[in-house]
Ligand SMILES: Cc1ncc(COP(=O)(O)O)c(C=O)c1O
């Protein structure tokens with residue numbers, strides 16, 4: 108493996124020069140396949156002997172274009188722009204012809220060669236796919252916490268017990284991550300690009316977002332790592348304490364606003380148009396470039412076999428499109444030959460996409476989202492509605508919804524098989540159960556449920572469930588602590604009863 112130890116510390120300039128321990132140096136090594144540098148024009152060979160081009164590849168590039176529209180309009184990624192000239196969404200478009208200079212086998216081997224390594228920045232699950240993400244950024248400008256590479260967990264017991272023997276069920280734990288949600292995947296890309304823009308003296312004083320708790324946590328952590336001020340707009344009393352403490356601890360400027368997420372989103376859009384604050388919500392298509400790597404990672408974890416179904420909880424609806432985009436790019440570049448069917452799962456209390464789907468995609472109307480235990484998806488007017496509809500229509504997709512009782516039961520049932528998932532994952536599990544019951548998803552279909560946040564962010568919801576404190580909810584999987592006197596006899600008594608009960612059940 109080629110390394111540049113003498114200059115290695117330069118590649119992680121947010122940290123002090125490295126002390127002697129070798130792991131710090133390792134963390135900053137250049138990649139082993141430096142020959143596929145994003146701007147390389149030299150003859151290319153690889154260390155793994157896959158198909159390689161003997162002619163010079165053109166540089167890999169990407170730009171903003173209007174989303175799903177045929178036009179000449181485009182913008183450099185170094186411009187500060189969130190909307191097309193007609194006010195529509197933007198998309199990051201890669202030079203696919205340049206990437207096609209290499210075949211699918213080449214890209215698969217390259218990405219596989221980077222997994223689990225410490226070479227800066229390719230050890231990150233996002234930056235291991237740098238050429239598909241932000242090909243032109245300098246490695247020194249990247250702000251990464253080595254996000255991604257999350258566990259794709261075989262949910263064997265949940266499948267057997269709760270889905271009548273479904274045996275090829277997987278949970279992609281995107282929430283087991285630096286700040287506890289999938290938002291890290293997109294935020295590393297956005298904050299890295301802002302870091303670059305600031306070095307170019309572009310007018311960015313801080314980065315801002317509206318949030319239901321996870322975007323704000325990721326934004327404040329990555330901004331703090333880069334030394335960039337962050338500003339977060341939170342709907343007062345609508346996010347969990349664990350989520351609230353994250354931006355506070357990371358030193359963000361936190362505004363608690365007497366409105367809901369949709370109200371915060373409207374305000375941040377207006378304010379980022381006026382002040383030198385860069386918008387970090389997924390309206391900004393840069394975020395989706397990072398989030399799409401979760402889809403590529405799933406393919407990689409299945410040795411580049413394509414699952415039949417991927418089920419994703421949806422709120423502001425950027426992520427469902429990010430997954431579509433990741434899968435589609437792998438088809439376009441020959442890494443795989445098809446995409447999975449996508450399912451978007453919503454809380455019945457915040458279900459504008461579900462209603463739109465049920466209307467046959469005829470008329471979209473925002474809703475007033477009401478309180479839900481899946482609080483991070485309490486969103487009634489999703490900014491990425493057009494992206495979501497596009498993703499679902501092009502993947503033969505389905506939208507499902509889950510009631511409060513359904514989602515809490517599903518979350519708790521999953522926890523009782525050894526997971527510790529968030530309520531949003533509960534929403535996705537309900538969608539799976541409904542589609543299995545209707546026979547849409549088959550018993551042997553390979554299915555991935557995307558778990559979007561860490562369960563530890565939602566402890567109050569779990570405590571309320573297990574203590575049967577939720578009005579009108581049976582809490583059928585509750586498991587509350589037994590209060591018992593600290594005496595040998597009392598403890599023996601309850602334990603004997605417990606052991607009798609469990610042996611009868613076995
Ligand atoms: C935990 C969690 N799950 C799911 C979502 C939905 O993602 P998206 O807004 O991209 O649809 C969000 C945020 O909205 C979230 O924070």
Ligand SMILES: N[C@@H](CCOP(=O)(O)O)C(=O)O
Nearest residue numbers: 318319320321322388389423
């Ligand atoms: N759940 C999100 C809502 C905002 O979504 P975004 O992807 O558009 O930033 C959050 O955690 O804030």
